[in-house]
Amino acid sequence: MMLTLHQLTKSFQGTPALNGVSLSVGAGERVALLGHNGAGKSTLMKIILGLIPYDSGEVMVTGAAPGSPHARMQVAYLPENVAFHPALTGLEQTRTYLRLRGHDPALAMPLLERVGLHAAAKRRIGTYSKGMRQRVGLAQALIGRPKLLVLDEPTSGLDPVSRRGFYALLDGLAAEGASILLSSHALTEVEARTDRVLILSAGNLVAQGALSDLRRQAALSVLLQITPRDRAAVAAALPEARDEGGLLTLTCPQSTKLATLARITALGDKVADLDVLPPSLEDIYSHFSQRDGQ
């Protein structure tokens, strides 16, 4: 295990931030940490990195205490809204980070090329956009094949094309055996790109597992959207459907999904089109995070 947390508890001046959180991340695993603002995601990451102390529980990072020299050698971090000194260029900043990890500073340019920033490498970071700063942050997180990458909102500020490139990079790292723990608000992109999700709500780990498992556990209903050709006939055949601006929508639990579909298709050419919308990650996420709050 690259990362093991057991009954981790942390509070700030009496306000609980994390309540008995237990989780583990194996080698080569990509894990997404989901939660509202203030759910404890950043606190959890800072404890893993050894930046802040914790009250009780156990934390093991690459087999060592968090923040210990051994752990710091193996762990890379990309903070939320990563910042650098504006007077330095991306290249200079990356060279400094390489030297701090004991690597050849000449590797800076290839690293920046890898994140697509080589053209602006010699410009001051003060002139960079948020997405460009994020790339510098990503470049420094790639230094020296880290065993565990802790990425706090890594894709914020990146455009959709860059995001795809970013996740391709992560896939490559995971394939080489690196473990990845990332937090994100962009739930749909996490869906396709991670092996497991963890849902934090008000300091509690309310759900964890592969997304398909969570979807089954939540047992949320499926949304069917029908575009009728003969509205009256369709509405009569499906009395439970709601009329929403020309579309007829109805929800049904997973268990009766096929039966409901059969009823709709039986209507033949009275139906112009049909869309089946499974519960989105957002739905699953609010299901788990609200259930705990109530």
Place this chain on the structure above:
Amino acid sequence: MINRILAIAGSEARIALRNRWVAILVAMMALFALVLSAAGSAPTGVLGADRLSVIVASLTSLSVYLVPLMALLMSFDAVAGEVERGTLSLLLTYPVSRAEVLAGKLLAHLAILTLAVAVGYGVAAAAALATDHEATNGLAALWRLMWSSVLLGATFLGVGYAISALARRPSGAAGLAIGLWLVAIVLYDLGLLAAVVADNGGTFTSAIFPYTLLANPADAFRLFNLAASQATSAAAGIGGAASTIPIWQSLTSIALWPVLALAIANAAFRKVTP
């Protein structure tokens, strides 16, 4: 360890260059030294000392104000600035200790300070040597002034880092740094002067006053240079006290202060959570 310290130092030096700190400090020292050289040319004949020794006495009085000011200007942002920019948390996840971070910053800032002081004193020395052949007698005093200025600078860099770590915000740190400079360099001496006058030659003046001077790194610096250069007659005010305090005592003070200040800075920096 050395590589990590050098990496931080290189980065800091580059930032100081870009922010024009290096240019400003060097120009400031050179300008003041030139003005002093021009103004200090008059009393030479009266005192019978060589010209460089007289200039060293004037430079001592100047440096007591400028060196701590330059050191505080460079250091007040060192920790608070990183906290505010949000760069500290990432830095502290690197395999680099907080002591190494401070050491790197110190190395860069001290190198810049040394450069500024060397240029300033060099300009003054060149002006003196060009006009007075006896001025080579004062070279030893100039060298002493040089390295003791670096020690004084290191003290106030350490104090500045400590303030920066305690204040957490650059604006607060800047205010504290200016306040501290005013108290340690200006008000401290005024207070002592008032106490000596009020005491009128009593036990305070004879027993306590010398130690209050030694306790302040700036006063110890002044005592050391004035006593060592034997040019006390050229300096006003505290110069009189210099002759009564053994030179090893002032030397001990200026040598211990940087260690103490940096230890305090390190302790304060340890308490900062990013």
